[in-house]
Amino acid sequence: MARIELKNIVKQYGDGFPAVNDVSLDIADGEFVILVGPSGCGKSTLLRMIVGLEDITSGDLLIDGKRVNDLAPRDRDLAMVFQNYALYPHLTVGENIAFPLRLNHSKVPEKEVRERVQRAADMLELNEHLDRKPANLSGGQRQRVAMGRAIVRDAKAFLFDEPLSNLDAKLRGQMRTEIARMQRSLGTTTVYVTHDQTEAMTLGDRVAVLRKGVLQQVASPRELYEQP
């Protein structure tokens, strides 16, 4: 778990309008923050800067009080789940989930890797599928594998980029419930990008609204969506 502080974060690609323009937001330890806004408003860019896949042009990013602007992704210890799942097709479900733990620098003993993969699979009901390849899974199962790969690392925070947008409505509902349950039981700080108002209302402690790179409003789901 971690506190994540964004202080006047700017991302400038080329010389156009900044993709992210002076965004400041203090995310509490264990908080679930939803990021909404029209396509192109800078949501993905902001997530990618937090996780370290994109340089920050100016401003400060603090994790538990420590400035991490110049830290490599691996040293930030955050887990990102992408919209397209980004699974390795040649690896089994179990190997996909274990992958972050088997990278050279992670130094997790193999016995513990297996135990942690097992725990993640239990939580996500993937036990029967550990030896299958991603191509033989449903969309919902693939999404679970992507989440398994995130939770297996005991990361300090989860960053979700529209994780359910490729699923049909029924599965989306199921996965929404699972994400809520998972986050409650793990208590992990989460930043979650979505277009779906139901997700924003049911998952978020707070909702942050971005528009043209500018943070326009930060409010509880109730304040934001309930009619007066």
Ligand code: ADP
């Ligand atoms: P969102 O996730 O809200 O749809 P993005 O963060 O993907 O928005 O994009 C924000 C803005 O930055 C858009 O105008 C987009 O075209 C621009 N952008 C995103 N990535 C790049 C890039 N690698 N190079 C140049 N411009 C980019």
Ligand code: ADP
């Ligand atoms: P390498 O270290 O061999 O270049 P990668 O490029 O796969 O390996 O990843 C580098 C580091 O970036 C990983 O150790 C991990 O900490 C981080 N990383 C990769 N993918 C993600 C992700 N989805 N979410 C968070 N961090 C990631």
